[in-house]
Amino acid sequence: MPVSGSSSVQQARQVLADRLRELCKDAGLDGKTLAQACGWHPSKVSRISTAKTAPSADDIQAWCRACGREDQTADLIASLQAVEGMWVEWRRMERAGLRRPQEAVLPLFERTRWFRAYSSWFVPGLIQTHGYTEDVLRAVQRRRVEIDDVADAVAVRMERQRVLYEGQHRFAFLIEESVLRNALGELDTQLEQLEHLLRVGSLPNVSLGVVPTRLGRSRMPVEGFWIFDTVQVNVELVSGHLTITQPSEVGAYADTFATLADMAVYGAKARRLITAAMDSLG
Incomplete structure (x- = not known):
């Protein structure tokens, strides 16, 4: 996702990251275990959960599957798309x-x-x-x-x-x-x-x-x-x-x-x- 300096965009990204982190916590998983379940390096979980890196739709799907909350996938992907829509490069729009x-x-x-x-x-x-x-x-x-x-x-x-x-x-x-x-x-x-x-x-x-x-x-x-x-x-x-x-x-x-x-x-x-x-x- 292109990055904007706007605090509106950053705040929305943080809300999404917080929701993903809560899913992990509720599932009783730590970052290392979640990364292992998704086939990722642990640093990727850290970057996503702290909003330093925006997840992709596939990342969200894998995250929800690992947490046993696939029912949340569609809602979280919709949130991701809303965040992406706040800052759009002209070439994409x-x-x-x-x-x-x-x-x-x-x-x-x-x-x-x-x-x-x-x-x-x-x-x-x-x-x-x-x-x-x-x-x-x-x-x-x-x-x-x-x-x-x-x-x-x-x-x-x-x-x-x-x-x-x-x-x-x-x-x-x-x-x-x-x-x-x-x-x-x-x-x-x-x-x-x-x-x-x-x-x-x-x-x-x-x-x-x-x-x-x-x-x-x-x-x-x-x-x-x-x-x-x-x-x-x-x-x-x-x-x-x-x-x-x-x-x-x-x-x-x-x-x-x-x-x-x-x-x-x-x-x-x-x-x-x-x-x-x-x-x-x-």
């Missing part, structure tokens, strides 16, 4: 193309009532135009995905935007001012996107803030992230996708969002920054 990752998050977006999204790189997906989304996903596909299903992935993301208009959802979007002038595509696509921001920002359930470029900031730009209600944070990093659920970490991102939100401008001031970017682009 996107090995079958870009459409499936877009579809996978739809249930999360449908059940979330309060969205907070910050981006220092590009316009957040929920408020992207079709052309802007196509440029973003095409760049991703060219960089790291062999399968070309960009058109399908764009369609899925566009369909997901219905949460902006349906149900009882609230949205707070924060973008850095530089996002208004940086783009992967052509001039017309960026101008269309900026016009769309003006429209989306006027929706009654949407707050759109722009963090101005200036000296003397109290907080520098950080990695882009989404906060779903108060229970989950998703972070897109260069190497992979991180899901955070530990309350202290979720709280840290919520505090960061609040700090950046205090630095942002809204309403007429935000619209002036957007229109100024449009004018600068010609």
Whole structure:
């Protein structure tokens, strides 16, 4: 399993390790005896039981069999898969193309009532135009995905935007001012996107803030992230996708969002920054 420095991931791995260690203890086995029964070196049992090494599904199956608790195998493998899902490298997530990752998050977006999204790189997906989304996903596909299903992935993301208009959802979007002038595509696509921001920002359930470029900031730009209600944070990093659920970490991102939100401008001031970017682009 790829290792992330997130304490949410480490905590989940530790919970799984603790459950395996309890099975061993309840069966009256020590590490050496368990290793012998599984055909392993004793150090492997030690590494798994202390969460220094993540077990495989086969390891869990062998462990449960040795402890006479094969009834626990399915549940523990499910826990392992949940832990693995908290940190996923892009190459693994996107090995079958870009459409499936877009579809996978739809249930999360449908059940979330309060969205907070910050981006220092590009316009957040929920408020992207079709052309802007196509440029973003095409760049991703060219960089790291062999399968070309960009058109399908764009369609899925566009369909997901219905949460902006349906149900009882609230949205707070924060973008850095530089996002208004940086783009992967052509001039017309960026101008269309900026016009769309003006429209989306006027929706009654949407707050759109722009963090101005200036000296003397109290907080520098950080990695882009989404906060779903108060229970989950998703972070897109260069190497992979991180899901955070530990309350202290979720709280840290919520505090960061609040700090950046205090630095942002809204309403007429935000619209002036957007229109100024449009004018600068010609």
